[in-house]
Amino acid sequence: MTDFNDVYLKKTPKSKTLFEKATKVMPGGVCHNIRYFPPYPVYINRTKGSKIYDIDGNEFTDYWMGHYSLIFGHAPEPIIYALKEQLENGTHWGITNNLQVEFAELVHNIVPCAEMVRFGVSGTEATMYAVRLARAHTKRKIIAKVEGGWHGGNSFLSVYIHKPYDKPDSAGLLPEATKYTIGLPFNDIELTSQILLKHKDDLAAVIIEPVVGAGGFIPAEKEYLKALRELTEEFDSELIFDEVITGFRLALGGAQEFYDILPDLVTFGKILGGGMPIGAVCGREDILDLASPLKDRKKWDSALVGGGTFSINPLSMIAGIKTLSILQKDERKIYPRINAMGQNARQGIEKVLIEQGINAKCTGVGSLFQTHFPYEEDVTLKNPRDIEFLTDAKKRDKEFKLRLINRGFFVMHGGGAVSTAHKESEINQLIEAASVIGSKMK
Numbered sequence: 001m002t003d004f005n006d007v008y009l010k011k012t013p014k015s016k017t018l019f020e021k022a023t024k025v026m027p028g029g030v031c032h033n034i035r036y037f038p039p040y041p042v043y044i045n046r047t048k049g050s051k052i053y054d055i056d057g058n059e060f061t062d063y064w065m066g067h068y069s070l071i072f073g074h075a076p077e078p079i080i081y082a083l084k085e086q087l088e089n090g091t092h093w094g095i096t097n098n099l100q101v102e103f104a105e106l107v108h109n110i111v112p113c114a115e116m117v118r119f120g121v122s123g124t125e126a127t128m129y130a131v132r133l134a135r136a137h138t139k140r141k142i143i144a145k146v147e148g149g150w151h152g153g154n155s156f157l158s159v160y161i162h163k164p165y166d167k168p169d170s171a172g173l174l175p176e177a178t179k180y181t182i183g184l185p186f187n188d189i190e191l192t193s194q195i196l197l198k199h200k201d202d203l204a205a206v207i208i209e210p211v212v213g214a215g216g217f218i219p220a221e222k223e224y225l226k227a228l229r230e231l232t233e234e235f236d237s238e239l240i241f242d243e244v245i246t247g248f249r250l251a252l253g254g255a256q257e258f259y260d261i262l263p264d265l266v267t268f269g270k271i272l273g274g275g276m277p278i279g280a281v282c283g284r285e286d287i288l289d290l291a292s293p294l295k296d297r298k299k300w301d302s303a304l305v306g307g308g309t310f311s312i313n314p315l316s317m318i319a320g321i322k323t324l325s326i327l328q329k330d331e332r333k334i335y336p337r338i339n340a341m342g343q344n345a346r347q348g349i350e351k352v353l354i355e356q357g358i359n360a361k362c363t364g365v366g367s368l369f370q371t372h373f374p375y376e377e378d379v380t381l382k383n384p385r386d387i388e389f390l391t392d393a394k395k396r397d398k399e400f401k402l403r404l405i406n407r408g409f410f411v412m413h414g415g416g417a418v419s420t421a422h423k424e425s426e427i428n429q430l431i432e433a434a435s436v437i438g439s440k441m442k
């Protein structure tokens with residue numbers, strides 16, 4: 001038993017007991033495997049601003065922020081107020097409503113490529129429909145995704161997520177479901193061009209997270225995204241940006257605004273819902289039009305893009321409208337501030353760990369950051385493959401994580417997403433904690 005494990009066990013006895021109960025009724029005691037970490041996760045019951053509280057009464061500064069979706073922190077007043085007002089008027093209608101139109105107009109005005117918008121309830125659903133739309137529109141089969149890209153539990157894209165890349169990322173996937181999904185080496189223009197050229201006649205789309213999330217918060221090089229844009233145009237294929245993480249975070253208009261590159265389709269989730277469940281696929285009118293019920297065409301010439309029972313539920317609509325409206329109004333204040341804090345976190349954590357003799361690299365861009373522990377000194381982490389093969393994920397997700405929890409910080413992959421609820425002083429405290437931890441990690 002290590003010292004940091006002991007401290008964790010002493011600090012979280014109620015979570016331990018609850019975890020034991022939880023494992024009897026839920027596989028692994030969780031409903032999303034990313035939320036499990038050994039020896040057991042903390043179970044929380046209260047949040048406010050930058051803080052979360054567990055059932056043992058511990059307070060943590062949270063950098064996970066609801067899977068990076070809470071750009072204003074936990075329970076922000078304007079959103080909670082809007083939700084409370086809406087609650088009186090129903091939680092779910094399932095009928096066309098005024099809010100969906102107002103919200104779609106906002107998205108259309110903010111997101112460069114969003115000529116048309118269709119809302120659903122999760123990012124997974126959005127990427128599933130984006131792939132379907134691209135295949136339907138191009139009448140082709142192949143989808144190229146980058147190695148290390150995570151697009152939710154979507155069967156078509158459940159390959160090339162984690163090493164070994166040549167094996168599926170789940171049991172229960174028909175080989176046929178991923179037969180037409182190919183992997184691309186992130187940020188490698190030459191190899192990517194060769195692969196796409198080989199498949200160009202049947203290439204429906206390339207889907208990419210402009211900053212790979214689960215793959216290590218590595219930003220795409222602008223030249224790489226430009227090359228993807230040019231190649232997909234040349235091959236009459238479509239470019240899909242999965243902006244479930246980067247949307248409304250890298251900039252108000254997301255990564256497409258940040259990089260100034262226009263995809264054909266974009267998928268959203270997370271921030272878009274203002275803390276409520278959401279997904280959206282948006283993009284070119286001629287592509288989204290395949291989902292329209294107004295066209296007189298055969299069902300097999302249309303694209304079934306559901307949205308689902310709970311799509312356009314008034315709570316998600318109102319929270320999303322309020323969130324985007326605030327981001328739009330305060331854009332000039334919000335983004336420079338959270339981005340500066342993100343940069344401080346990246347630079348500060350990396351510096352103090354290196355000063356303590358630890359091989360460390362902080363990746364990310366804007367308000368996003370992760371900390372990695374390379375096996376060797378002075379490595380460059382250029383893509384998810386480097387993260388998978390050149391860094392120690394256990395050290396990051398077990399030791400560093402538990403040691404941070406013991407000191408009152410909740411992180412994911414050694415970092416997270418800075419929100420407007422965070423203060424500069426909290427980032428400095430995190431850096432200080434990393435320094436002390438670094439001295440013990442040797």
Ligand SMILES: Cc1ncc(COP(=O)(O)O)c(C=O)c1O
Pocket residue numbers: 067121122123124125127150151152153209213214242243244245269270278279
């Ligand atoms: C880039 C990306 N795409 C898609 C998804 C799936 O979204 P959801 O969890 O809402 O289904 C995620 C979730 O983490 C994501 O990070």
